[in-house]
Structure formats: C-alpha cells, structure tokens
Ligand SMILES: Nc1nc2c(ncn2[C@@H]2O[C@H](COP(=O)(O)OP(=O)(O)OP(=O)(O)O)[C@@H](O)[C@H]2O)c(=O)[nH]1
C-alpha cells in the first residue's frame with residue numbers, strides 16, 4: 001500500500017518565504033500592525049517606482065539626442081573610433097557586418113598587391129625610378145634594383161587578381177545599395193552628401209559614403225538573428241565572390257610579399273606598406289583562407305575611406321540610472337576641402353554670406369555636445385595626399401587651431417585623441433628622428449614618452465591660446481585599432497557626456 005506523504009506548499013520549503021513569513025504565534029493585534037506597516041512600505045516603494053518611471057519618460061521626452069562630431073584629417077582614425085563605439089555599445093550590430101568587412105579586407109589586400117606590382121613594374125623599367133606615389137612614400141634616391149625573371153613571372157601570375165578590385169567595386173554599387181540609400185534618406189534625416197553611393201578611386205582608394213547601406217551588397221539575406229555572427233552571413237556560393245581566386249593565389253602572394261628583392265624595391269621607392277591603412281599582407285594565410293570571416297580586430301583595421309558626412313545613431317544606456325539616450329555621431333570624411341569647409345564656414349559665423357549652405361547644414365551640427373578630434377601623430381614624417389607640400393602633422397595643428405578658436409563651438413566639449421601611437425612608437429624606435437621634421441623639437445630625446453609629452457603640451461597650448469573662453473583640455477594618447485584600450489577611453493567619454501547632458505536637461509544637479 002502506498003504511503004501518504006503530507007502535501008507542503010512550495011512556499012513552505014522556500015527559505016525566503018520562510019524568512020518573511022509572520023511568526024506562528026502572531027496575535028491578531030500584531031497582525032493588524034504588520035499588515036498596516038506592509039501597506040505603507042508598498043505605497044512608498046510604488047511611489048519611488050512611479051517617480052523613476054516619470055523621470056525616465058521625462059528624460060526621453062525632454063532630451064535631445066547627444067550629438068558628437070568626429071573630426072580630423074583623412075586617415076586619422078575617425079571611422080575606426082566610431083567602429084569602437086559600435087563594438088562597445090552595439091556588439092551585435094557590429095558583428096552583423098562581418099561579411100561586408102570581409103569584402104573590404106579583400107579590397108585592402110588587392111590594393112596592397114597593386115602597389116607592389118606597380119613598384120615592380122617601375123623598377124623593371126630601365127631609367128629613373130618612379131616619383132613618390134603615396135603619402136607613405138619618402139623616396140630616397142639610390143641605385144635602382146631590378147626584379148629577376150622569377151619575380152617577374154610571379155608578377156605575371158598575380159596580375160589577373162587586380163581585376164577583383166573592379167568586381168568588388170561593381171558589387172558595392174549594386175542597385176540594391178542605391179535603393180537602400182533612397183529608403184534611408186527618405187525615412188530618416190537626410191544628410192546632404194556630395195554623392196549618394198560612390199565607387200571611384202581617390203588616391204587609389206575605394207570610397208564609400210558609409211551612410212549608405214553598402215554592407216547589404218555582401219551579406220546573405222537574413223532576418224537579423226544571431227546567424228549574422230557566424231559564417232552564415234557570407235554568401236560563400238556567390239558567383240562573383242573573390243574568395244576562391246584569392247585563396248588559389250595565396251602562396252604566390254605570400255612569396256611575393258616575403259621576397260627580399262620586393263622588400264628592397266619597396267624600401268628604395270620609400271613605400272612603407274606596413275604603416276599604410278588596411279595592411280593585411282602579414283596575415284595573408286588567414287585572410288585568404290577559404291572560409292575566412294574577419295575578427296573584430298580585422299574589422300577595426302580594415303580601411304574604407306569616408307565620403308562626405310555620415311550619420312550613425314546608437315542608443316546608449318547610463319548604467320547608473322538606466323536612462324537610455326540616443327547618441328548621434330557625425331563622421332566627417334577627412335578630405336581636406338570638406339573638413340576645412342566645415343571648420344571655417346559651416347560651424348562659424350563667417351558663413352553669413354552663405355546662408356543657404358548654412359541653413360542646410362546647421363541642423364546637423366547645431367547643439368553638438370562634443371567633438372572628438374583625432375590627430376594622427378605618427379604622421380609627422382608624411383605629407384598630405386591632397387597636397388604634397390603640406391606636412392600631415394602641421395595640417396592637424398592647423399585644423400585643431402581652427403576648431404578650438406571657433407566661436408560657435410566655445411561651449412562644446414572637445415576631446416583630443418593623439419592617435420596612432422603604436423605607429424609613432426615603431427617609427428621612433430626604428431630611428432626616424434622627430435626633430436628632422438619638427439625642428440622646434442630641438443635636442444629633446446627621440447623617444448615615445450618625450451615626443452608624446454611634447455605634442456600633448458603643444459596641442460594644449462594652442463587650445464589655451466585660441467579658445468574664445470577657457471575650457472578643459474581632454475586629451476588621450478590613443479591606438480584606436482586596439483579595442484581594449486579604446487573601450488576604456490570611450491566608456492569614460494560616454495559617461496561624461498551622459499552626465500553633462502543630464503545636467504543640461506536639469507535632470508541631475
Ligand atoms: N596602426 C594603427 N592604425 C590605425 C589607428 N587608427 C586608425 N588606424 C587605421 O588607419 C586607417 C584609417 O582609419 P579611418 O578610421 O578609416 O580614418 P578616417 O579618419 O575615418 O579617414 P577618412 O574616412 O578618410 O576621413 C584604417 O585602416 C584604420 O584601421 C591606430 O591607432 N593605429
């Protein structure tokens with residue numbers, strides 16, 4: 001016969017319920033008092049919840065989006081900083097774009113290959129070596145080196161790969177991408193851009209206006225689930241996928257890159273590929289593997305030049321009070337004319353005579369909460385691609401002066417990133433002398449600590465002298481392709497902006 005076990009309610013065994021249960025010998029009077037006390041406590045708790053809710057709603061209604069402008073010359077790291085923000089705050093969205101970045105990295109590899117093949121062609125031609133061809137060149141005249149027949153046949157085998165560049169660019173320019181742009185510009189705030197989607201070479205670079213959904217051209221249709229984060233996002237069977245062709249020639253490319261004569265020719269022509277953006281030749285085996293999907297690190301290092309201004313919106317939550325705020329980032333393509341135009345006309349009083357342009361642009365830059373200004377301090381020995389007579393560091397200094405002296409921006413927080421410190425360290429360690437390019441540096445030591453300290457002081461001095469009213473000097477020495485150190489800095493900036501924005505909205509004192 002089965003034994004009957006007395007039934008116990010779940011609450012009888014739950015230690016929390018047991019602890020909160022009234023004493024067993026509670027008198028009717030005590031019970032009355034307890035119930036009253038509990039009612040009062042619940043009322044207070046409900047009132048606090050309602051107040052918090054009200055504050056959140058009020059914050060939502062009252063607060064305008066936090067607008068952040070990313071400024072700096074081309075290749076200073078603005079888009080990479082934005083990618084870091086995305087990686088930190090919206091990692092799922094960041095990783096959803098892996099398939100698209102795979103295509104950009106393939107373009108970057110082909111670009112490096114083209115530079116090498118062109119250098120070989122130049123070296124094999126008798127006569128004078130070529131003149132410097134990029135801002136990464138500092139041609140030093142020496143006796144020319146000629147590629148041997150083995151190298152020339154390697155070159156012949158690799159030449160057809162250059163056609164991949166055109167195929168990828170054709171995909172970037174799919175009708176779908178154009179269509180998506182139309183949708184985005186009619187449903188969200190349209191940004192006046194120089195062009196919608198752009199696929200031409202500027203200084204041998206592919207340029208895309210990243211406000212356009214160019215990414216869709218390389219992603220397999222998906223419903224936005226986790227699959228984005230996996231190999232599923234890549235359409236491995238796409239007919240025009242360059243992956244198999246790159247894989248088939250991977251060993252040849254590695255042989256080319258590691259060939260001592262190639263290194264000598266590049267060196268002679270002053271081409272320092274390792275320092276150039278989108279450099280992946282040291283990882284050819286990985287990036288040309290058949291099922292290659294970029295890592296976070298690769299995405300940060302991929303190079304895609306920004307054209308015009310692109311707007312990115314993110315919703316960030318303040319961990320202290322749970323209030324979510326919209327952040328709008330304006331990534332201003334660093335082409336010289338664009339940045340200067342912005343600095344000198346759009347966001348200044350001087351544009352009184354160009355009312356029309358001002359009216360069109362000001363809504364985007366009005367009420368800018370903060371500017372993140374990037375100066376790539378490793379570029380002290382390079383000249384601008386747009387104007388060979390201008391040193392890149394001097395250009396950054398000039399731009400910094402224009403921004404910090406701008407009347408309209410006098411209340412705007414400006415955060416300075418002295419960026420690309422990894423390249424600066426490597427350059428100084430290799431013996432390149434800072435004082436050779438900046439004579440005022442004088443006889444100070446040619447090491448990273450001294451140079452970075454000196455530059456920090458110079459940028460601070462300029463801000464102090466040129467700012468219309470005193471402001472705090474926020475400055476970070478950054479290496480924005482390193483997500484860990486960058487996340488730490490960006491988290492601090494995010495908190496600062498949340499706080500100052502709340503203060504302005506009078507939501508905190
Ligand atoms: N080694 C190194 N590379 C960096 C660093 N910051 C950016 N880069 C690389 O430099 C290249 C240019 O960076 P971007 O973020 O595209 O530069 P940008 O300022 O947006 O340039 P534009 O779009 O032309 O205005 C990319 O390939 C980045 O990965 C850095 O701190 N160290």
Ligand SMILES: [Mg+2]
Nearest residue numbers: 078079305306
């Ligand atoms: Mg950019």
